[in-house]
Amino acid sequence: MQFVYPAFLGALAVLAVPILIHLFYFRRFRKVYFTNVRFLKEVKEETNNARRLRNLLVLLARCLALAFLVLAFAQPFIPQGAEVKKGEKAVSVFVDNSFSMGTLSQNAPLLELAKQRARDIVQAFRPEDRFQVLSNDFEGRDQRLISKEDALVRIDEIQLSPTSRDLDKALIRQQQCLNTGKQENKIAFVISDYQQNVNTIRNFKDTLLDVYLVPMRAVQENNVSIDSVWFENPVQILNQPANLLVKVSNRSDEDAEEIRLTLTHDNQTKPVGALKIPARSNRIDTVSFNILHPGLHEAKISVSDYPVQFDDDYYITFSVAQQINLLAINGLTPNKYLGSAFAGAGYLKLDQADARALDYSRFPNYNLIILNEVSNISSGLAQELKTFADNGGNVLIFPAQNADQGSYNSLLGAFGSGAMGAYEPTPRQGGQLNTEEFVFSDVYLNKSANLRLPNTQGNYKLAPNSGEHIISYRDGSAMLAKFPQKSGALYFCAAPLNEQVNDLVRNAEIFVPMLFKMAVAGTKARQIAYFIGKDEVLEANHQQAASGEMVYKLRQFKPALQAAPGQAAQAGGDGAEFIPEQRILGAKVLLTPGTQVRDAGWYQLRLRSDSTLAEYAYNFDRKESDLSYTDEDKLTEGLSANFKVLATNAAASFTQVVDEQSRGIVLWRWCLIFALLFLALEVLFLRLWKV
Numbered sequence: 001m002q003f004v005y006p007a008f009l010g011a012l013a014v015l016a017v018p019i020l021i022h023l024f025y026f027r028r029f030r031k032v033y034f035t036n037v038r039f040l041k042e043v044k045e046e047t048n049n050a051r052r053l054r055n056l057l058v059l060l061a062r063c064l065a066l067a068f069l070v071l072a073f074a075q076p077f078i079p080q081g082a083e084v085k086k087g088e089k090a091v092s093v094f095v096d097n098s099f100s101m102g103t104l105s106q107n108a109p110l111l112e113l114a115k116q117r118a119r120d121i122v123q124a125f126r127p128e129d130r131f132q133v134l135s136n137d138f139e140g141r142d143q144r145l146i147s148k149e150d151a152l153v154r155i156d157e158i159q160l161s162p163t164s165r166d167l168d169k170a171l172i173r174q175q176q177c178l179n180t181g182k183q184e185n186k187i188a189f190v191i192s193d194y195q196q197n198v199n200t201i202r203n204f205k206d207t208l209l210d211v212y213l214v215p216m217r218a219v220q221e222n223n224v225s226i227d228s229v230w231f232e233n234p235v236q237i238l239n240q241p242a243n244l245l246v247k248v249s250n251r252s253d254e255d256a257e258e259i260r261l262t263l264t265h266d267n268q269t270k271p272v273g274a275l276k277i278p279a280r281s282n283r284i285d286t287v288s289f290n291i292l293h294p295g296l297h298e299a300k301i302s303v304s305d306y307p308v309q310f311d312d313d314y315y316i317t318f319s320v321a322q323q324i325n326l327l328a329i330n331g332l333t334p335n336k337y338l339g340s341a342f343a344g345a346g347y348l349k350l351d352q353a354d355a356r357a358l359d360y361s362r363f364p365n366y367n368l369i370i371l372n373e374v375s376n377i378s379s380g381l382a383q384e385l386k387t388f389a390d391n392g393g394n395v396l397i398f399p400a401q402n403a404d405q406g407s408y409n410s411l412l413g414a415f416g417s418g419a420m421g422a423y424e425p426t427p428r429q430g431g432q433l434n435t436e437e438f439v440f441s442d443v444y445l446n447k448s449a450n451l452r453l454p455n456t457q458g459n460y461k462l463a464p465n466s467g468e469h470i471i472s473y474r475d476g477s478a479m480l481a482k483f484p485q486k487s488g489a490l491y492f493c494a495a496p497l498n499e500q501v502n503d504l505v506r507n508a509e510i511f512v513p514m515l516f517k518m519a520v521a522g523t524k525a526r527q528i529a530y531f532i533g534k535d536e537v538l539e540a541n542h543q544q545a546a547s548g549e550m551v552y553k554l555r556q557f558k559p560a561l562q563a564a565p566g567q568a569a570q571a572g573g574d575g576a577e578f579i580p581e582q583r584i585l586g587a588k589v590l591l592t593p594g595t596q597v598r599d600a601g602w603y604q605l606r607l608r609s610d611s612t613l614a615e616y617a618y619n620f621d622r623k624e625s626d627l628s629y630t631d632e633d634k635l636t637e638g639l640s641a642n643f644k645v646l647a648t649n650a651a652a653s654f655t656q657v658v659d660e661q662s663r664g665i666v667l668w669r670w671c672l673i674f675a676l677l678f679l680a681l682e683v684l685f686l687r688l689w690k691v
Helices: 006-023 037-042 048-074 110-123 148-157 167-178 336-343 360-365 379-390 405-414 508-521 654-663 668-688
Strands: 076-078 089-095 130-135 185-192 210-215 224-231 241-250 256-265 268-277 281-290 295-303 313-320 324-330 348-354 368-372 394-398 428-433 468-473 478-485 488-493 538-541 553-558 573-578 581-585 588-592 601-606 614-619 643-645
Touching: 006 048, 048 668, 089 110, 089 148, 089 167, 110 148, 110 185, 110 210, 110 654, 130 148, 130 167, 167 185, 224 295, 224 313, 241 256, 241 268, 241 295, 256 281, 268 281, 295 614, 313 601, 313 614, 324 360, 324 508, 336 348, 336 508, 360 379, 368 508, 379 394, 379 405, 379 478, 379 488, 394 508, 538 614
Parallel strands: 089 130, 089 185, 185 210, 210 643, 324 348, 324 368, 368 394, 394 488
Antiparallel strands: 224 241, 241 281, 256 268, 256 295, 295 313, 428 468, 468 478, 478 488, 538 588, 553 573, 553 601, 581 588, 601 614
16 A cells, blocks of 8 residues: 555644543542432432543544544555556546537547546646647647646636547647646546547657547447439530539448438428438438529538438538630631530630740630641740640640651650651551540440541651540551640640641541540539548639739638428528638638638628638538447557547446556545544543443
8 A cells, every 4th residue: 555645644643632631630520419219219320440441542533533534634545556646737627529429438439538638637636736638630729738627617618619539639738738748647538439530649659658438429420421423424515414523432330221411502402312221331312403593603512411421421521613715726727617616505615726826825714725727836835735734724736748757846845755756748548536534524325336436647646655546547656636734734736737648628527526625624613512621722823903902811601592392591691700821822712711711501602791712612522421330459559558448338437547557556535534433432431421
């Protein structure tokens, strides 16, 4: 047995006080006046032996009461295992407040039980100890040691958070804070449900820090989530149906029946079907809807699921252009087949320009730029085409027969492709169409059908293994090659577009879809959704405000929804507004919201309060959707001896469990009980034992 405060044992000297009182106590006789001898019969005879025994028992009870009271102040304990560390302690408590902690355990959410565990842990230590209370939010104020009272207040402030952290990152954060204190004894507690996808404790290698794992368990572990949503086609066209592909996952060990899928778009919510998903599997479903107006669109895909609901909604935003603009830069005369290819599509607008009179400032207005037999590409034009492709545009080049090889090679070099050889006036036949690449993917129902491929009467020889072949000659060399460039691409045809040299223009089943797919692929479509907690950069076109103010703001909003049959309409409105970190680069502004986005939904970008420049959709990270946990008996597998598990179903109070782990089996409570017991015996001896 050891003592926390052994100096208090010196107070046992007070035991001499009752002994001295007992030794020097003299009986004072009381005078009794009586007038008749018969009253002497009522006087009780006292036995000296009985009186002496009672006094000795009273003395013993007093001495034992004082002795146990002194022992209680000395705080005796029985060490468990290793030697118990004495002195002040620095204690860090991590409370996992991710969405998975919102599931139910018995009659309360896991987070509330975890907060109670955290309170019990803090209460188990002394007032002079220092504490850190940490959550998944990793707030700056939590990187310091605070008092016991402040720690209890901080625990009460913890709420569910969309942020999820790997547990080894939380331990590193705890270690950094504990090292800032002067206390030699450092202890870390990790209260979590220990999901398998975040349980990375084995990556934490510190063997000196005492770590106690406090696992929490939910009663129900069923969950259905919408994992991702994407469009079948990268660009949505006005007055055309759009197909959304929705991936829905069943995270439980039981089949999910009648999972209802709904779509919210254009202020209307409508059901789109019911899904049956086998256990531990997923299903991809298609949701179709019509696009009836240009501009910004908001949509939400939802499923009905309980109790985990943060991943039941998936928000997206997208933009539909009134028309797609294309530019043909001609060396001599415009090619009539180019104009004819786009004549039948009202949403495609082709502009013609002479290579000798170009307005480079208008290039960002186009999605596809076609160089039609330009003899010489100036360095300025080459640079502008490179910038255009970097920003998401596509460039298609048909060289002239008398092309300046040096200027073309300079352009190809800027795009990271090999140089082209001299023009060879040799007839050649097309041999293969790459139907796996976006330009020709999903164009032909029967990819194995024998298409009539174009033939050329002459071509430039491209370097072997140059770019991705879209159309190949029979010998495997490239007739049309693609060179990706950041957000855009360069398409280079080895033969001129002149119909006397290249019959591609007469091959409508290849020429028309090729131009169309290249045009829609260059619309610089913005990402339709982002995830909260990930450091993703938003991009928008920079605009100068009339007042000169250049502060962009993001505001959450809810569009009003029309009433469905038998239901009430839902009113819209604006939510929180904040200023993200922003950086202006030329015609673009880059925004970094950081941790300011807390709720899933739609966010509008505004420079002025009366206009919306762009819209972004944010969703909660699906990392918390998989409710697979690490078993308690496997938590410490592969870990060093400084890791211990504190069971949550202990019969004793959790405060006592923590106290015994940190200081061994505590005996001061028993000392108080015995002190009170002997005081009670003393009272009983004095009141009930009449001698």
